[in-house]
Amino acid sequence: MMFLKLAWLNIWRNGRRTMITVASVFFAVLLAITFRSVTDGVYENMIHNVVSYSSGYLQIHKKGYWDEQSIENSFEADEEFSKRLLDNPRVTGLMPRLETFALSSFADKTKGVMVLGIDPTSEEKVNQLNEKVVEGIYFESNSADQILIGSGLAEQLNAKVNDTLVLIGQGYHASSAAGKFNIVGILKLGSPELNSNVIYMPLKTSQYLHGAENRLTSLSIMLGKTSDLESSKEAIENVIDTEAYEVMTWKQMMPEMDQFIEADSSGHYIVIGILYIIISFGLFGTLLMMTFERNREFGILIAIGMKKHLLAYVIQLESIMISLMGCLMGVLGGILIVHLLTEYPVQFSGSLREVYEDYGFEPIIYFSGNIRIFIYQTLIVLVLATLLSLYPGFKVLRLRPVDAINS
Template sequence: MSGRAHGFALLGAGDKSAGGQLLGVDPAREPRVTLLHEKLVEGEYLGERPEKKILLGAGLARSLEAGVGDELVVVTQAADGSMGNALFRVGGVLKTGSVATDRSGALVHLRDLQELLVLEGRVHEVALLAKTRDGAPSLASDAERTLEGRGLLVRTWAQVNPELAKMLELQSVGSWIILFIVFSVASLGVLNTMLMSVLERTKELGVLRALGLRPRQVVALVLCESALLACVAAVVGTGLGLLADGYLVTYGLDLTRFIGDFSFGGIAFGPVLRGEVRLDRIVATVVGLFAVTLIASVWPALRAGRLRPVEAMRQE
C-alpha cells in the first residue's frame, strides 16, 4: 500500500519551460506496489527523506534540456488557491513505458509535493497491489466494503486503463482460439494414427480375440496405447517447449528490423517480445492434450473391440 499525491505544474530550466504532471510518492512504500524505482536510466531514486529531488520522464527531460544535477523551478496552484513554487534539483531520468509519464511526468517525494500543494499530510490516492495476477477485482471489493460511506472511489487497474484491459482480453481470446486449433489438429492426428494402427493390426487383434481376450479388454489395450503415446508426447513436447520458452524469457524475440517501439492504451511496447513461464498454463495444456488424445482414441478402440475373430484373422 502506498499513498500518492498528484499535481500539474509549470517546470522551468534555464530558458526552457514545459507543463508537467507531478506524482508524489513515498519512496519507502512505492517499491512495494510498482517498479518505478527500476525504471531509472540516469541518476538515483528518491531518498527516504524529502530533499527537493525530482525525477523527470525521459521526454520531459529532453523538452527541458535538463540533466542530472540541474535545478528546476516548479510553479503550481496549491490546494488553498495560493501559488506554490519551489526549487528542485534533477536527481534522475525515468523511462517507464507509459507514454504520458515519459512525455510529461515527474516524480517527487510525497512530503515535498504535500508541502508545495499545501495538502497538510493528505493524499489523492492510495495504491494497493493484489497478491495474485487476477486478484484486483476481489481486492477492490474488499476495499469498497471497508471504505463504505466515506465517499471514496475504488477502481481497479482495468477501470483506470480500459483500453489496455480490452487489448489483454482480446489477446486472451486469441490465445484460446490458437489453443483450440492446436487441440483440433492434435485430435485429428491421434485419430488417424490410432485408426491406422487398428487397421494394420486387424489380424493380430483377431488372434488376441480368438485366444480369449474380451472386447472390453481390446478396447482397454488400445486406450492404454493411446495413453502411453500421450505421455511420451507430453514429456517430449513439454521439454522442447520449455527450452524454446527459456530462450524467449532470457533473450526474447527481437523484431527491431521489422517494427520499432509502439504504444497502445498509453503503454509503450518495445520491439523485443519476451516469453513467460507459467506452471498453471503448462499443466492445463498438458492435461488438455492428454484428454483430447484419449477422447480421439475412443472410436478406434471401440472399432477394435467389435472385431470378430474369424473375419479379422482372414485379413492380410
C-alpha cells in the first residue's frame, strides 16, 4: 500500500508530463476501438444484409434438403414448432419460406430465377423488406398475383412496375407450376447476386402455384448481429427433432462469403498491427522522456540509500497507473463515439454514394458496439503499455548514481 501511495504522489509531482503520457494511452485506445468498431460494423452489416434476404443466420430444413434443394424435400408448417423456436431469447425473428427455381419470361427475354415464397408480414417486421422497394409498392393484402423483383433482374428483363411476368417451373410431386404475375415493386437489395436473380411472392401464392399447400422448404432464423452462431445452433438443435430436420449456419450455407470476410480481415489485421506499432512508439517516446527528465532524481534517491529494485518497482507502478488512467479514459471516449456513430451512422452522398449503390452495397458506414471490441483493444494497449514500462525500471537497475546526479 505504501508503494502504491508513493507511486500515486510521484505521478502528480509533474502533472504536465503525466497528462502527456495519459493522452498518449488515451488516443491509442480510442484509435484501436474506433478502427475495430468500424471494421466489425461493416462486416456485421454486410452479413445481415445478405442473410436477412436469403438464408437467415440459421436455417432449419428437412434433412437432405441442402444436398438436393428440391421442393420434394419440403416439410409441413407447424405453428407449435415455430413457437418453441421463438421461446429462445437469442431468436429475434422467424421467416417461413418456400424456395424454388423457375424460368421467368417477359416480352422476348427469359432468365432462370430463384422464387422465394415469403410471409409479407414477417419479412416486413424482421428485415424491413418493404424499405428496399425503390419503385412501386410493397405487397398489398389479399392479392394473389403480385410479385416483387430485384432491380438487377428488372434491368436484365427490361421489365417495369405493372408489367406482367410469366413464370414456368416444377411444383410439388412433379406437378406443373406456371402462372402470370403482376410486378408491383422493384427492390434494391444489399447483394448484387440477389438483385439479379430473386423474385419474391406471397407464401400462400407460392404454395398454391407449386401445389404445396402449407409446406415450406426452410425456416430462416434471425439472430442479433453479434450472437454466437455455434451456441445458438446447438440451442436450436436441442428443441427440434434432429433425425427429421437439419440446422445450418450462414457460414455453412455461404462458405464463399465467409472466406471473403476471412481474407479481407487479414488485411485489416495487418493495418491494426501497424497501428499498434505506431502506438507503441508513441508510448515509448513519452516513457523515454519521463525517464531522462527524472534521471537526476533517480540518482539522488539511490545515493541516499533507496534500493534500486524498490525504486524500479515504484516506477513500474507509476507507469501502470498512468496506463490504466489512459485506458479508462480511452474506453469512455470510445463508448461515447461508437454509441453516437451507431445511432447516427456515416452516410455517403454524391458520387461516392452512387458507386456504393452500383455495387449493391448500402452507402452507409456502420459501427459495431460489441463489448468484446472494448475489452480486447483495451487489454492489448494495456499490455503494450505495461511491457514498455519495463524500460524505465531496467534503466534504474543499471543506473550509476554519480553519473545520474552530474547529468
